[in-house]
Amino acid sequence: MKILKFGRLPSPRLEPEGQRRSSYVDGRIQGRLVAAILLFEALLISAGMLFLYYHLNQVMEDQMFRIHPGRQEGQPILVQHLMVVIPAIVAANIMLVALIEWVWSGYISKIIWPLRHALEAFAMLDFRYRPAPVVQHEVLDKAGDWIQDERLRCAQLRQLVEELDAGMDVSEAKKLLAEMRHCLPKNPDQQ
Helix, strand or coil: CCCCCCCCCCCCCCCCCCCCCCCCCCHHHHHHHHHHHHHHHHHHHHHHHHHHHHHHHHHHHHHHCCCCCCCCCCCCHHHHHHHHHHHHHHHHHHHHHHHHHHHHHHHHHHHHHHHHHHHHHHHCCCCCCCCCCCCCCHHHHHHHHHHHHHHHHHHHHHHHHHHCCCCCCHHHHHHHHHHHHHHCCCCCCCC
16 A cells, blocks of 8 residues: 655556656645635634624524514524625635635746746757746756756767768767767657
């Protein structure tokens, strides 16, 4: 049985050491988000309970000093007050979810935008393009390191191709070709 760590989703298979792992949860941000949501919900429910307490307390005082109770028309008093509190709590939660979605999508956009432009430039073999990220994130750091490694690999390959000459010795040409083959990207299935 595999023990799950906070911030990781279960994997259908065990991964060998050194293989890339996918992390779908950013523990720092989502931990703060969960704490903020719990605090918000506690404050919201406390405010609803205080609203009910003060209003129902007033209703009870009014009813205690009444000599003849009248016929009650409509809904019971508690239901009337709950019909005010519950929609307010639901509306506040909907606004909170909309706010979180807006903030979270903005945060993700700040990561995706520079990554997308860097990869588009990389697809055009432009290794010079490095957009300044608005936010520091592990994904952007890893992508930047990978692009830098690819730039160095391609520069080395270009230098080896320039050294290759039609009039050179066969053993030297084989040696250069072996070095070029070493510079080519590895097939993930062969690693």
